[in-house]
Amino acid sequence: xxxxxxxxxxxxxxxxxxxxxxxxxxxxxxxxxxxxxxxxxxxxxxxxxxxxxxxxxxxxxxxxxxxxxxxxxxxxxxxxxxxxxxxxxxxxxxxxxxxxxxxxxxxxxxxxxxxxxxxxxxxxxxxxxxxxxxxxxxxxxxxxxxxxxxx
Numbered sequence: 001x002x003x004x005x006x007x008x009x010x011x012x013x014x015x016x017x018x019x020x021x022x023x024x025x026x027x028x029x030x031x032x033x034x035x036x037x038x039x040x041x042x043x044x045x046x047x048x049x050x051x052x053x054x055x056x057x058x059x060x061x062x063x064x065x066x067x068x069x070x071x072x073x074x075x076x077x078x079x080x081x082x083x084x085x086x087x088x089x090x091x092x093x094x095x096x097x098x099x100x101x102x103x104x105x106x107x108x109x110x111x112x113x114x115x116x117x118x119x120x121x122x123x124x125x126x127x128x129x130x131x132x133x134x135x136x137x138x139x140x141x142x143x144x145x146x147x148x149x150x151x
Contacts, residue, residue, distance in 0.1 A: 027085030034080035035091050040073045045138070048118075052131050060125045067115075067122035067130075070137075074115035078108045092150045107144045114140050 024030040044066040051058045080086065087098045097104045114137040121133035 024080065024083050027083055030080040030083035030086050031091050031093075034077040037073055037076035037080075041070060041077075044069045044073070045141070048130075048134055049138070052127075052134055058127060060122075060127075063130055064122045064125075067119040070115045071119040074112040078105065094148050094150050097148050104144075104148060107140065107148075110140055111137075111144065 024033060047056075048063055048066045048070075050056045051063060081093070081097060081101075081104070086093070087095070114133075118130070118133040118137045121129040124130070
């Protein structure tokens, strides 16, 4: 029952990304939304990273939960970058996002694919496969941050 409830919740979150672009009341709301989504991503990514680095014990079940969450939330922040007025600032987003929006959205698409690949690797329970998928996922996160996120 718990797994069914989690699956339903994750499906609801994923479908929210589709309608999110129309859900914002203003630019601040859109920025708050995408920052909240990135907080969820950061939390789940950090937990997996700490397990793979040996900072906390590896728990395949918890990795699976985190990877499932990442696959569900990975689509969420991107529609909030299309909201009018968000280009004027807000958070740590650089102006380069809107100057090269095609590249930015390509990186967002890759990020979502990487999250799904991590989820698949986590389903195997094989720590080596998880580590390789996580390295790709994190590497692409860093590449996007290096270009599009202010310090």
